[in-house]
Structure formats: C-alpha cells, structure tokens
Amino acid sequence: MNTDHLEHIALFPIPNCVVFPGMVFPLHVFEPRYRNMVQQCLEEKMPIAICHTEKIIHEATPAETTKEALSKNQDTYKPFPIFSAGLCELVSITNDGRLLINVYVDRRLELIEEVQTLPFTIAKCRPYLDTVLQADEISAAEILKDKILHRLIAFAGNDKDVIHRLESDEWQQKSAQAFSFEVFSIIQLEPDLQQSILEDRSALSRLQRVLDVLNEKG
Structure with a gap:
C-alpha cells in the first residue's frame, strides 16, 4: 500500500475512552511525553486522536506524588486501530506545567502505519468513512x-x-x-x-x- 498520501496523527491512548466526531473533548495533560506531544501538535497543526486501548504494553511504577507524576511517564498502551481525531486548542497552563486543552474531534480514522513510537506514537492514518445510505x-x-x-x-x-x-x-x-x-x-x-x-x-x-x-x- 502506498502510504505517502496518508495523514500524520498523534495518538493519545486513554483506557475506556471512546470519542466521536462532533465532540469537543477536554484533556488534562500532565505526563511529560504527552505535554511534548501537545506542543508539537500545536506548532505543526497535527491532529490528536483520542484512542480507547486494547491492552497495556508497558506497565510503569505508579507515581506516588503529583511532582513525580509530572516528571515521569505512565503506562504505555496499545490503542484500538479505529479512533476519532481533531486539532487541539490550548486553554491554559497550570503553575506546575500541566496543560489544559480542548480537542475538536471532527473525523474517524484508521491506523495504517506507525512512523514513531517513542516517546509517543505518531501514525499514518486514512479516513474511516461511512457507507452511503440509500x-x-x-x-x-x-x-x-x-x-x-x-x-x-x-x-x-x-x-x-x-x-x-x-x-x-x-x-x-x-x-x-x-x-x-x-x-x-x-x-x-x-x-x-x-x-x-x-x-x-x-x-x-x-x-x-x-x-x-x-x-x-x-
């Protein structure tokens, strides 16, 4: 498959979270890798996908304090390959560096190929479209x-x-x-x-x- 024309999407896996086109989804981002991801998405206007997860790939030691949670990455998950995505807007930054954002979810996508896995996943994706109703x-x-x-x-x-x-x-x-x-x-x-x-x-x-x-x- 020729993947050159596919869209690059940053994946934000959240267990038990499924979002749909038309939603404005608020996110509280505290992990270092995902704060970096949001900054890159804002700079490059790259959409963020909110993904329900299939399983844990790597289990991290639980953070014991807020300071520790802000300085280390948490569990790594395998996302479902179908998800919804959209551009994000930075709402505010807390004094300790957490990001409050809104994701304007506007389309479904299918993961075709991962082009980056660390520190966060970026994937080439194609539109996941409905069949036409009669x-x-x-x-x-x-x-x-x-x-x-x-x-x-x-x-x-x-x-x-x-x-x-x-x-x-x-x-x-x-x-x-x-x-x-x-x-x-x-x-x-x-x-x-x-x-x-x-x-x-x-x-x-x-x-x-x-x-x-x-x-x-x-």
Missing part, C-alpha cells in the same frame, strides 16, 4: 433519530438543560449521521460497546444499536 435507509434513520430523541427527553426527567438541548433546533435538525455520533456527548455506554459503534460504518445501524440499548434500560 433513500429508504435515510428515511429509516430519521425515524430512529426521532425515537432516540424522545427516549432521551423522557430519561432526562427534570434536567432542564438536557431537555432544552435535545429540543433545540440544532439537535432536532441534525442529520442522522451527525446525530449517531454526537448523541454520545449526552449518553455514555460501556466502552467496548462504544468502540464497536464507532467502528460501525452505517449511521442506520449505529442509531438502531443506540435505540436498542435505550429500550433495554426501560
């Missing part, structure tokens, strides 16, 4: 979206902020594809299930799976 599938997806909205509003109870958000024109008018991702800014499922949904290339299928889970919850 007209009848688009109609079915819109029906599922409406059902999910009604279920979420019912689950929200007295949470007026969530209800207002779900009833807003912005959320009511989202495409089925966008909604199938951004719904995870409101609900959180078991991480491996969210990873499986992230890897699903059909908006119709993703919405059906979300609705099935909501129906199971009553």
Whole structure:
C-alpha cells in the first residue's frame, strides 16, 4: 500500500475512552511525553486522536506524588486501530506545567502505519468513512433519530438543560449521521460497546444499536 498520501496523527491512548466526531473533548495533560506531544501538535497543526486501548504494553511504577507524576511517564498502551481525531486548542497552563486543552474531534480514522513510537506514537492514518445510505435507509434513520430523541427527553426527567438541548433546533435538525455520533456527548455506554459503534460504518445501524440499548434500560 502506498502510504505517502496518508495523514500524520498523534495518538493519545486513554483506557475506556471512546470519542466521536462532533465532540469537543477536554484533556488534562500532565505526563511529560504527552505535554511534548501537545506542543508539537500545536506548532505543526497535527491532529490528536483520542484512542480507547486494547491492552497495556508497558506497565510503569505508579507515581506516588503529583511532582513525580509530572516528571515521569505512565503506562504505555496499545490503542484500538479505529479512533476519532481533531486539532487541539490550548486553554491554559497550570503553575506546575500541566496543560489544559480542548480537542475538536471532527473525523474517524484508521491506523495504517506507525512512523514513531517513542516517546509517543505518531501514525499514518486514512479516513474511516461511512457507507452511503440509500433513500429508504435515510428515511429509516430519521425515524430512529426521532425515537432516540424522545427516549432521551423522557430519561432526562427534570434536567432542564438536557431537555432544552435535545429540543433545540440544532439537535432536532441534525442529520442522522451527525446525530449517531454526537448523541454520545449526552449518553455514555460501556466502552467496548462504544468502540464497536464507532467502528460501525452505517449511521442506520449505529442509531438502531443506540435505540436498542435505550429500550433495554426501560
């Protein structure tokens, strides 16, 4: 495979964390290697991927103090090969050097080739795209979206902020594809299930799976 045209992405593995396009994901970065990674990404405008992890590759000795945590790297993980990424924005730097950033997640990617592994991973990645829905599938997806909205509003109870958000024109008018991702800014499922949904290339299928889970919850 010719990998020259692929995009370079810096990987930030976080166990049990799955993010989706459309999210703004806040990160508190304290490990030295990842502080360096963020600085490089800011300088080079290189996207950061937030990756759920398959396993630990190297287990570090736990830090006993905040000072120690800021001066040594922690466990090293193998990420799942499908993840979401986007450019980051530096929000602030604490007095002890920790970075507070926002990652503006805007696309799914597939890891093709690691080009750097130490002190952090940079990989060549390609877009991970949905299949194109047919007209009848688009109609079915819109029906599922409406059902999910009604279920979420019912689950929200007295949470007026969530209800207002779900009833807003912005959320009511989202495409089925966008909604199938951004719904995870409101609900959180078991991480491996969210990873499986992230890897699903059909908006119709993703919405059906979300609705099935909501129906199971009553």
